[in-house]
Amino acid sequence: MKTLTLKIDDRISDQFTWLLEHFSPNKVQILEQSEYIDDDTDIRGIPGIKNSILEARNESE
Secondary structure (H helix, E strand, O other): OOOOOOOOOOOOOOHHHHHHHHOOOOOOOOOOOOOOHHHHHHOOOOOOOOHHHHHHHHHOO
């Protein structure tokens, strides 16, 4: 099986999910549903990452 990550507009999310649920579970499985968070926001949400980045910037090359 292949795994795809999709960004689906909120206006059609329910219809798209409804469509996927009509496939056999051995053909299509919904693994996760979540709100989209861009990578930068996601990384900044990691505890302590901001301090780690600031420390790395201050290190000599």
